[in-house]
Amino acid sequence: MAEPRLIEISPVTRVEGHGKVTIHLDANNQVDEARLHIVEFRGFERFIRGRLLWEVPVIVQRLCGICPVSHHLAAAKAMDVICGVDDLPPTAEKMRRLMHYGQVMQSHVLHFFHLAAPDLLFGFGAPAEKRNIFEVIKENPELGRRAIAMRKFGQDIIEATAGKKIHGTGAIPGGINRNLPVPARDAFLAVIDEMCLWAQDALALARRYTQEHDHLVAEFASFPSNHMSLVRDSDGALDLYHGKLRALNAVGGTIFEKLDYARYHEVLVEDVRPWSYMKFPFIKELGPEKGWYRVGPLARMNTVSFIDTPLANAALAELKQETSGAPNNSTLVNHWARMIEVLHCVEKIRELLHDPDLQGTDLRATGQRREEGTGVIEAPRGNLIHHYKVDENDTVTYCNLIVSTTHNNEGMNRAVKDVAVKHLSGQERITEGMLNHVEVAIRAYDPCLSCATHALGQMPLQIELFDADGGLLDSRQRSA
Amino acid sequence: MTSPDFTFVIDGRAIPGKPGQTIMEAADAAGIYIPRLCDHEGLRHQGGCRVCTVKAAGRSVSACTQPAAPDLVVESETPHINKLRRDLVEMLFHEGNHLCPICEASGNCELQAMAYRLDMTAPTKMPYLEPCRELDVSHPDIALDTNRCISCGRCIRASQDVDHKGVFGYVGRGIHRRVAVNGSDLAHTDAAVTDHAISAEVCPVGCILRKRVGFATPIGEREFDHGPIGHEIEGGSSD
Ligand code: SF4
Ligand code: SF4
Ligand code: FES
Numbered sequence: 001m002a003e004p005r006l007i008e009i010s011p012v013t014r015v016e017g018h019g020k021v022t023i024h025l026d027a028n029n030q031v032d033e034a035r036l037h038i039v040e041f042r043g044f045e046r047f048i049r050g051r052l053l054w055e056v057p058v059i060v061q062r063l064c065g066i067c068p069v070s071h072h073l074a075a076a077k078a079m080d081v082i083c084g085v086d087d088l089p090p091t092a093e094k095m096r097r098l099m100h101y102g103q104v105m106q107s108h109v110l111h112f113f114h115l116a117a118p119d120l121l122f123g124f125g126a127p128a129e130k131r132n133i134f135e136v137i138k139e140n141p142e143l144g145r146r147a148i149a150m151r152k153f154g155q156d157i158i159e160a161t162a163g164k165k166i167h168g169t170g171a172i173p174g175g176i177n178r179n180l181p182v183p184a185r186d187a188f189l190a191v192i193d194e195m196c197l198w199a200q201d202a203l204a205l206a207r208r209y210t211q212e213h214d215h216l217v218a219e220f221a222s223f224p225s226n227h228m229s230l231v232r233d234s235d236g237a238l239d240l241y242h243g244k245l246r247a248l249n250a251v252g253g254t255i256f257e258k259l260d261y262a263r264y265h266e267v268l269v270e271d272v273r274p275w276s277y278m279k280f281p282f283i284k285e286l287g288p289e290k291g292w293y294r295v296g297p298l299a300r301m302n303t304v305s306f307i308d309t310p311l312a313n314a315a316l317a318e319l320k321q322e323t324s325g326a327p328n329n330s331t332l333v334n335h336w337a338r339m340i341e342v343l344h345c346v347e348k349i350r351e352l353l354h355d356p357d358l359q360g361t362d363l364r365a366t367g368q369r370r371e372e373g374t375g376v377i378e379a380p381r382g383n384l385i386h387h388y389k390v391d392e393n394d395t396v397t398y399c400n401l402i403v404s405t406t407h408n409n410e411g412m413n414r415a416v417k418d419v420a421v422k423h424l425s426g427q428e429r430i431t432e433g434m435l436n437h438v439e440v441a442i443r444a445y446d447p448c449l450s451c452a453t454h455a456l457g458q459m460p461l462q463i464e465l466f467d468a469d470g471g472l473l474d475s476r477q478r479s480a
Numbered sequence: 481m482t483s484p485d486f487t488f489v490i491d492g493r494a495i496p497g498k499p500g501q502t503i504m505e506a507a508d509a510a511g512i513y514i515p516r517l518c519d520h521e522g523l524r525h526q527g528g529c530r531v532c533t534v535k536a537a538g539r540s541v542s543a544c545t546q547p548a549a550p551d552l553v554v555e556s557e558t559p560h561i562n563k564l565r566r567d568l569v570e571m572l573f574h575e576g577n578h579l580c581p582i583c584e585a586s587g588n589c590e591l592q593a594m595a596y597r598l599d600m601t602a603p604t605k606m607p608y609l610e611p612c613r614e615l616d617v618s619h620p621d622i623a624l625d626t627n628r629c630i631s632c633g634r635c636i637r638a639s640q641d642v643d644h645k646g647v648f649g650y651v652g653r654g655i656h657r658r659v660a661v662n663g664s665d666l667a668h669t670d671a672a673v674t675d676h677a678i679s680a681e682v683c684p685v686g687c688i689l690r691k692r693v694g695f696a697t698p699i700g701e702r703e704f705d706h707g708p709i710g711h712e713i714e715g716g717s718s719d
Contacts, residue, residue: 050615052623054694059582163699167581170698178698364696393617394691 021438023420034417036409036442045399053079053390054173060386061167063401068166069103069158070379073241074386076171077375081262082390084367085174091360092175097241098352099161099170100377101345104240106154107380108297108338108345112202113147116335119440120209127432143205146198150342153188153195157349160184175364185353192350196311199346203315203339210336211322219422221331221415221441224250226283226293227302228407230378233258236305238312238344240378246303247283247293252326255283261376264385270402280409281402292410295382296445297337302327307340309347315340331415331444338380379404381445408445415441486550490534491557497548504532504543507556513710514556515565515594517572517684518632519544524641526633531565531594566598573600575655576685577610577627584694585686587702591630592685593709618667621691622678629659629687638677647671659687 026032044063051059057076061068073096080088088096113136121139122130129135137144155165160180162168170176210217230243245264247255256267270279271288282291293299301320307313319336322328352358374387382404389398405412419441423433487494488506495510502525507514518529527545534543535555543556555561572591580586616624631650636659639647647669651660663669673690676682680690699705707715 052615052617052689052691052694054692055582055584058584058695062582168699169695172695177696178700394623395615395617 021416021442023416023438031417031420034413034420036413036416045401048399049396051396053082053388053394053396056388056396057171057173058167058169063403067103067107067380069099069162069168070377070384071386072162072168073100073171074375074377074379074384075388076173077242077377078373078386078388079173079375081373081375082370082388083173084369085365086367087365088175089360089362089365090357091179092363092365093241094352094355094357095161095176095179096171098180098349098358099158100241101348101352102154102157102161104154104380105342105345105349106151106158108342109147109150109154109202111380112206112335112338112342113143113151115443117143117147119436119443120206120335146202150195150198150202153191154345157188160188172364174366177363179360179363180358182359185358188349189353192346192353195346196343196350199339199343200311203336203343206336206339207315207318210333213332217330217332221418221444222329223414223418224329225411225414226250226255226286226291227299227327228283228293228295229300229303229383230261230376231304232308237308238300238304238306238316238341240341240345242377245376245383248303248327250327250329252302255286261385262374264374264376264387264402265400268402270406278406278409279402281407282410293407294411294445295404295407296334297341297380297382298328298331298334299382300378301337301340307344309344309351311347312340312344315343331441334444341380381405381408383407405445412442412445415445486548488548488550488552488554490554497550497552501548502544503534503536503541503546503548503552503554506548507543508713511714512556513713514543515597515710516544517569517590517594517630518634520634520682520684522642523634523637523682526637529568529630529632531568533561533564535561562598565594566600569594569598570600570604572630574604574606574608575611576630577608577612583628583686584689585628587699587704588680588697589686589704590684590709593704596704597708597710616661616666618665619671619691620667621673622666622671623689623691624661624666625687625689626658626660627687628685630685631658632684633659634682634684635659635677635688638679638682639671639675642676645670645675645677647675647677 022035023031024033024035048056048059056079057072060071060075063071076096080086117136118130121136158168159165161176161178162170163178170178226247226249228245228247230239231237231246232239233244236246244257245259245261245267246257249255259267267284268281269284269288269291270281272279280288280292282288283293284291301316304316307316319328319333319340322333371391372387372389374385376383376385378384383402384404385400385402387398387400388396391397416438419437423437485499486497488497489495490503490507490510490512493510493512495506495512497506501509504514504516504519514532514534516529516532518526519532525545527542530542532543533540534546535541535558536546536552543554569591573595578591580589580592583589586592611627613626616626633650635648636650639645646662648659649662650657652658661669661671671678678688678690682688
C-alpha cells in the first residue's frame, strides 16, 4: 500500500523572515493539505517594548525592507492618537499622503515589472533562467526603461517627503518634519504627465493579459472569500491613507461598514495554529471557517464604492464589468488591480503637487497625551494595523501589529492548496513547472517574504518529497 | 612676565602658538582640525578617548592635553595615526549598541560623524558586545539610553563644573567603567532639562536625550548634513 507523502518547499535564503510550503499527499498521491509557513514579526513586538514613543515610527521601518514607509506611516498615525492629535495640520497630512502614494506606486511597479511581468510574459512554466526582469528588458527594452523610471519616481517622492529613500524620518508624532520646496515640486511636475501615460500603458498590459487568459485566471487559485479594507469615511471611495473599515462577503454583501479602526479587536480575532508563527485572523461574527478574508489591491477594488480620480475610476469600472459588479475572487486579478492603483497614485500625486499646502510651514500639532493608539493604513499589500500602549514615561508597553501578509494568511494557504490540488495531485516527481505554479500563487499576494520578493524573478526554492516516516523520496533545489 | 608667542609645525605647516595653549587649541585657531571625542569647548580637558592622538617630537600624545611648544613638530593627518583613530572609534561601536538608522542622534552624532570622517565603512570581524541595558525614562523631560554611551565624561564635567550639580559619575573599572547617574534613576537626581549637561551639545552621541524632540529635525538639516565633523574649524582657516 502506498504511504502518505509530504512535499516540502522551502526558500534557501532567510534574509527577512522566511516562508516554507509543505504539501501533504495522501496515500493516493492526492493533495490532502497545503500549508504556507511564515516566520516573522512576533519578535519585533517584544523588541519595541521599552522604546520611546517618538522612536517607534522610525524603528518599525526595520520590520520590512520592502515597504518600510507603510510601517512608518501606520506607526506615526498610532502615535498621533497617543499624542492627542486627531487632526494633523493640512501640510502634514498632505506630505504624508504624498509619501504614501510614492511608496505604493514604487512598490506596485516593482512587483509588476520585476516579479509578475516575467511570469505574465513568458508563462509560469517557463524555465527559471527566462523568468526574470533581465529577460523582460531584453525582449522589451522600452518596458524595462519605464519600469526603472517609474520606480525611481516613486522613490524620489519618498526621499523628498521622508528625507531618504529608505529609513527616512519624515512622519513624526503629530505631524511631519518637512514640507516640499518649490524646486522639488517643479521637478516632479515636469515628469508627472509622462508617468501618467506610462501608468495607463502598464495598466492596459495587465488588463489585456487578464482578459486574454480568462480561462487561466478563472481557475488559478480562484475561490470565494470575504474582502476587507479601509474606505473613505464620507463616501466609501478608495483611500489608501485613512478611513473606516469595510468588509464585504464573496458576493458583495456588507459584513461591517464605517467601523472605526481603533475597534478592530472587537471584530477581528487572531487565531493561532500550532504549526505556524503567523496568526490567522478572522471576522469574529462569522467564525474561523467562514470569517477569513483577503486584503490587498484586489480586495480594495472589491470593497470601494468608487475611486476619486477619473482615470483610475474608469479602469475600476472595466474591472468590475468582468464580474458584473460583484466582488472578483480570482487571485491573478490582483495584478490588474495593482496597476489601477498605480494610476490612482499618479493621479493623486499630481493633484497634491498642485496644492499650495505642500509648501505650508505649520507642520506639527500637539494635544493631550493618551495611553493607547491605533494607526491603520492601506499598504501596497493591503490593510496594515499598528496598535500601541504607552506609559506615563513615554515608553511602549504593548504593541500589536497585523500586517497584510497576516491578514492574507488563510487566503494564501487556500491559494497554495488550490494550485496544489489542480497541478500537483497524482504527480510522482517534483517538476520545475510544479514549483513555479505554487510560487506564482504565493507571489500574487505579494507577501513580505524576502524569498518571494527580493530575488528578481525567481524564488530560491527547495522542494523535498518525504514518505510518512520522514524518508526522502525525491529532492529538487533551485537557488536564485 | 608672560612668555612671547611662538610658532610650531603641524603636518608641515607653521602655525602660531600661545603660551598655555594645547596643541589642539592652537590647531583650532589655525583652522586645522584634530579629531576628538572627549574634549569639548567650555569643559576642562580630560584626555580620555585618545582619538586626538598626534605625534609630537616623535612621541604619541593627546593633542587636547599636550601643551604646544616653540618649534615642536607635530604629525596629525597621517595614514598611520588615522588608522589608530579609526581603531579606537571602531572599538566604541563594538562596546556599545549602535543602530544608527533608528537613533535620533543620527546626523547630529559625533561618533557617527567621526566614523564617516575616518572612513569606517564596513563592520569589522570582531564581535559586537551589543549591551541591552534598559532605558532610564524616569525623568519627565530626559531619557538615557546608556547602550550608546561612549564614556567620554563630558556630561560628568558639565554637570560638576558648569551646573555645579554632579548628576553623572563613573562606576566600574576598565572595560566595565561606564557612566551612571548619582541616584537610583534620573528622576531621583536634581537633573533638569535646562542643565548644560543635558543640552544637545554636551553628549556627543544619542545617550542623553531630551524627551519629545525625537526626529523633529529633517534629514538634510542635521548638524553633519552640512559637512563632515570638523568642517567648521577647517572652514574657518585663513588659507
Ligand atoms: S549614538 Fe551615534 S553612533 Fe550610536 S547609534 Fe546613535 S547615531 Fe549611531
Ligand atoms: S552620557 Fe554622553 S556625555 Fe556622558 S559619558 Fe556617555 S557619551 Fe559622554
Ligand atoms: S579628545 Fe583628546 S583624549 Fe579625547
